[in-house]
Amino acid sequence: MQFALLIYHSPEEFAMRKNDYNDPHLGAWRAYYKALVEAGVYVGANALEVPETGTTVRLREGKRSVQDGPFAETKEQLAGFIILELPSVDAALEWAARCPGASIGAVEVRPLAPEAMRRGFTG
Amino acid sequence: MNGSNQEDTHRTVERVARESYGRLVAYLSSHTRDVASAEDALSNALVAALTAWPRDGVPQNPEAWLLTTARHSLIDHMRHQQVALASEPTLLLLREESTEMTLSPEFPDERLKLLFVCAHPAIDPGMHTPLMLQTVLGLDAVRIAHAFLISPKTMGQRLVRAKTKIRDGGIQFEVPPERELPQRLDAVLEAIYAAFGIGWDGMAGVDQRGRDLAEEAIWLARVLLQLMPSEAEVRGLLALMLHCEARRQARRAPDKRYVPLSEQDAQQWSLPLIQEAEGHLAEAASRGRTGRFQLEAAIQSVHAERTHNSRTEWSAIVLFYEQLIRISPTLGTQTGHAAAVGEAKGPEAGLAVLDGLDLGVVSQYQPYWAVRAHLLQRLGRPSEARDAYDRAIGLAEDPAVKEFLLERRG
Numbered sequence: 146m147q148f149a150l151l152i153y154h155s156p157e158e159f160a161m162r163k164n165d166y167n168d169p170h171l172g173a174w175r176a177y178y179k180a181l182v183e184a185g186v187y188v189g190a191n192a193l194e195v196p197e198t199g200t201t202v203r204l205r206e207g208k209r210s211v212q213d214g215p216f217a218e219t220k221e222q223l224a225g226f227i228i229l230e231l232p233s234v235d236a237a238l239e240w241a242a243r244c245p246g247a248s249i250g251a252v253e254v255r256p257l258a259p260e261a262m263r264r265g266f267t268g
Numbered sequence: 269m270n271g272s273n274q275e276d277t278h279r280t281v282e283r284v285a286r287e288s289y290g291r292l293v294a295y296l297s298s299h300t301r302d303v304a305s306a307e308d309a310l311s312n313a314l315v316a317a318l319t320a321w322p323r324d325g326v327p328q329n330p331e332a333w334l335l336t337t338a339r340h341s342l343i344d345h346m347r348h349q350q351v352a353l354a355s356e357p358t359l360l361l362l363r364e365e366s367t368e369m370t371l372s373p374e375f376p377d378e379r380l381k382l383l384f385v386c387a388h389p390a391i392d393p394g395m396h397t398p399l400m401l402q403t404v405l406g407l408d409a410v411r412i413a414h415a416f417l418i419s420p421k422t423m424g425q426r427l428v429r430a431k432t433k434i435r436d437g438g439i440q441f442e443v444p445p446e447r448e449l450p451q452r453l454d455a456v457l458e459a460i461y462a463a464f465g466i467g468w469d470g471m472a473g474v475d476q477r478g479r480d481l482a483e484e485a486i487w488l489a490r491v492l493l494q495l496m497p498s499e500a501e502v503r504g505l506l507a508l509m510l511h512c513e514a515r516r517q518a519r520r521a522p523d524k525r526y527v528p529l530s531e532q533d534a535q536q537w538s539l540p541l542i543q544e545a546e547g548h549l550a551e552a553a554s555r556g557r558t559g560r561f562q563l564e565a566a567i568q569s570v571h572a573e574r575t576h577n578s579r580t581e582w583s584a585i586v587l588f589y590e591q592l593i594r595i596s597p598t599l600g601t602q603t604g605h606a607a608a609v610g611e612a613k614g615p616e617a618g619l620a621v622l623d624g625l626d627l628g629v630v631s632q633y634q635p636y637w638a639v640r641a642h643l644l645q646r647l648g649r650p651s652e653a654r655d656a657y658d659r660a661i662g663l664a665e666d667p668a669v670k671e672f673l674l675e676r677r678g
Contacts, residue, residue, distance in 0.1 A: 169674075172661070172674050172677075173661060173662075173670050173674060175658065176657070176658040176659070176660075176661035176662040176670075176674075177661070177662040178662070179655075179658045179659060179662050180632075180658070180659050180661075180662025180663045181662065183631060183659060184631045184632050185631070234419075234422075235417075235418065238417045238418065238419075239417060242417055242665045243662065243663060243664065243665050245667075245670070248667040
């Protein structure tokens, strides 16, 4: 079963980012990544740019609407995601608790939609 | 009525609820096996107390008052449920006892039976501890869910399912017969220890599960000891937890940094708790039946000698671990053994013990990697050490432990 760990940051946490490989802040993340891979549960992951770089598009009754910034103006914003292959939600919560993002922001655990639906989506 | 009086009453209700919850639930459910209804009835009684006691004064025997009120609520509930035919004998029994109750505040303590019910082999082992915390201590599902890292909704559902199984699954409210006792008692002790949650606090290997329930676990062990004073392992478990609890303050520096056992200031350890632990351990030893928890407590007892002797007798710890592995060869025990061997006979010997463990099993076990990293670093194998540190950091949950290991890793 696949789960997404959705990592949310506050503006302060986004501000701490240096986009620099040698950022000591990243040490815990690199270690976490290594532990995921070595445990054989890692499927994929990526980080997102800061929320201000987002642009949100909607089509309503044929009319385009384009909004600067992220979809919702909430304090904590999506910062990245990790996809894991795990036997149960209990295991997913355990990995979420170990995620460096959990102690500075929040990590939401959400199962991926069933395989059949994903196949229907990708064709 | 004035506010402070209401506050006092509130506190009295809280205190009585805390002290009597398990006794009342155990007694109310021992005939019906219906733990959920007993809990509901007791909640109703506690709510009623919040109105009645400030108005009429706190009754002379608050526990008896709660029991009588809860029992009325339980009888009402059963009538509403229209289970008249099947439950008529139970209803009669409850009513009879209800009249007796007003005369005598004494009622038997059924908590021991309830503890054995909670850790019954027919109940999912993962639910033994949550059930105990809820039915014996009255903790709510949300708090239990936090400690066990399970969604509150799921924890609530699992508790309901487990209670339904107790009611309908023919699980008897009884102290197991002699031949089953050691195994059944072990399940009860395991469940209490799981609430305590400090698997092992050696080389920054910390099992976080249920850590804020430590006090509740000690309370449960004290209840169990009161009910089974001659069981050596009950004392062993209490001694083990008291030894670990004695070091609570020393585990964190003033700036909240993690301090591993080897670097803790022994003068900060709680002497009264250590002395109490030693007392229980000596009493347990005098019964001549050794066991897993006594051995684990003995290991902690060796560490505790640092309060009056600055060095640690690692060879004694290794011997205790060797005995422990014969009884209970868990991953935690084996990792602890490796760490102790590393101190007593050098890092090479410790590493050899770790190398003997199944690599598939250790891939998600944080203490293993923390110990491995430490031993590799001492052996001067920096790149392998860094690799192992990464694994330990990635598997750690506590940010202070991560921070500590990141620093060690360099």
